[in-house]
Amino acid sequence: MGAQLREKAAIVGIGETEYSKESGRTELALACEAIRKAADDAGISVGEIDGLVRYDMDPVDEVALTSSAGLRNLRWMSHTGYGGTGGNAVIVHAAAAIAAGLATTVVCYRSLNERSGARYGQGSTWMSEKVGGFEQMQMPWGLLTPAQAFGMFARRHMIEYGWTSEQFGAVAVALRTHGSMNPRAMMRKPITVADHQASRMIADPLHLLDCCIESDGGCAVIVTTAERARSLRKPPAWIMGAAQGSGTRARGIIFRDDLATTEAHFTAKDVYASAGVGPADIDAVMIYDHFTPFIPMALEAYGFCGRGEGGPFVEDGRIHFDGELPVNTHGGNHSEAYIHGLPHIIEATRQLRGESSAQVPGCEVVLSCSAVAQLSAAVILRKD
Amino acid sequence: MLRGMPLPRPDHDTQPFWDAAQEGRYVVPRCAACGVGHWPPGPMCPHCFGDEIAWGDAPTRGSVYSWVVATHPVAEVLVDQVPYAIALIDLEPGVRVVGNVVGCDPSAIQAGMAVEVFFEEREEGVRVPNFRIPSGNLEA
Structure with missing residues (x-):
């Protein structure tokens, strides 16, 4: 893929919005608040x-938002799958x-009462009699x-490459270290690899602390033209490159x-070619x-280490905010x-603005991506 | 045998599988043109794009490719059924299916371990194929 988007x-x-175990509000209300805040942040009304991209799993659609969020005369509307690839795919x-040239100012959003509503970690969310x-x-x-399905990938990497549960624990520790610095984070108490090992098994080889949390909240991101971007708040x-892949x-x-x-x-090949980096x-x-x-798996796929080397790579603080390659700050x-990956794009933006709670000094280029979520998408952003 | 799990709702692509299971046969879809199997069952060959499917008996033995042990009961009905193993089993090229490894301590499962097909009778008399360790043979 070439540089068409560069x-x-x-x-x-x-x-x-606030992130919580129970928002006490509809997902429509969460979407409206997130979109209004994103517009305020940009300094626009x-x-x-005039454009909108939604996750195909989102309970809130463009029709609802034209009535409730004040959106009017949308010229471009699109839906993206699949699950967690959405955070990058919408961008x-x-x-x-x-x-x-189909739109000038596009909102991307995700609203989710996933803790107080249908929890993804519960079988009953997905099961029916037939x-x-x-x-x-x-x-x-x-x-x-999902833990049972995705655990199969973890097991296979343990078989083929000798990855260990303690390496997954090193990832959990890095994520919680960053969470402990983030006032918006739901989980802020630092943990150790020993805590990870002691956490109960969910779908062996995955412990509780290998699994993401379930939460309620909404996120929105506004994307606009190069010309307009220069004059906002x-x-x-800058979106250097972007790619999807099946x-x-x-x-x-x-x-x-x-x-x-x-x-x-x-997707790794395509997004690097798109961005020219x-x-x-x-x-x-x-x-x-x-x-x-899936953090070490992504690091391999995107070329930060060799095939099979992701497990050892995430040890020794390498992916902490003050490490060699900060991940998920x-x-x-x-x-x-x-919130299904959209906060990752928001954090990438914060890093490039110098506004992160775990700011990486001299952060100029950020990759946002995924490893396995049935489909894949990636975005590379650059500081102004 | 797991109780209270969702039962299949066959469609045009999967009906032959469930019909054969009811008769105690494990069949898989193969391309009538190139002969290669695929999974899950679909309307055309993902390898050569042939659109004629020829169902045929699968090998009665396979080997474990990957697995998890469900230890946390994700539904009320599973509270007294965990732990149980969920495995990906290679039956033939292109066909990797899901099953439990029954009658074996989940901690004893190994990659490449041989398993054999047998049939369970679930609720409503639905027969579901599953996998167990062949007697006297623990290696593929």
Whole structure:
């Protein structure tokens, strides 16, 4: 992929609600608040938004928002899947729409009462008496939740490359260290690898502290044209490159030829080509962290270490905010909140503005990506 | 045998699988043109794009590719059924299926371990294929 998107658009506004176990509000209310805050952050009126990209899983759609958030005359509306790839995929769509001249100011959002409502970690959220689709080839054998499916990838990396649970623990410690510094984070009490090892097993090899939290909250991001970005309230976070990828045979998460080669291997090539940079140019990485092992998997796919080396790479504080390659400086889905990866783009923007609670000195280029979420997407942002 | 799990709701792509299971046969979809199998069952061959599917008996033995041990009961019905193993089992090229490894301590499961097909009778008389360790043979 070429440079069609290179710096045609920038992130200019970010908005978040409080993150909690029970918002006490509808998801529509969460979306409206996040969008209004993102517009305020950018210094624009909500009425100036003319494009919208939503997660296809989001309970709030563009029709509801035209009535309740004051959006009017949307010229571009798009939906992206899949699950946790959404946080980056919405930005890919927004940048593409702006580069094509289909809209000038696009809002991307995610609103989720995932702790007080349908919890992703509960089998009952996904089960029914009879199941069709790929679920009929999984659920009769008690494969019911994401932890059970994604644990298969962790196990395979332990088999092929000798990764250890303690290495996953090092990831959990890094995420909580960053969470402890973040006033928005739901989980702020620092942990040790011993705490991780002592946490109860959920889907062996995944312990409780390998799993992200469940939370209520809303996030929104505003993307606009290069021309407009220069005149708004905050310094723009420039979208250098962006890419999506399906990989091959992604259906049902686990029905693949090789659990050690993920869709991210495809997207990595495309996003670096799109941005015109490589791993050596990246100062911090935001990775969709539904489960800890997917951070080392992403680091391999995006070229920060060799195949199979992700496990050892995440040890010794290397991915802490003051380490060699800071990862998820907001605490990620594990410590800040689980709003399906959109907070990762928000944190990338904060780093480039110098506003992070775990600021990386001299942070100029940030990669936001995922390892396995059935589909994949990645974005590279640059400081103004 | 797990109790209270969702039962299958077959569709046009999966009906032959569940019909055969009811008769005690494990069948898999293969491409009529290139002969390669795929999973989950679908309407065309993902390898050569052939659109004629020929169902046939799978090998009665497979080997464990990966697995997790469900230790946390994610549904009320599982409270007294954990821990149980959920495994990905290689049956033949292109066909990697889900099953439990029944009758074996989950901590004894190893990569590459041989397993054999058997059938369980679930609720409503639905027969579901599953996997167990072949007697007297622990290596693939």
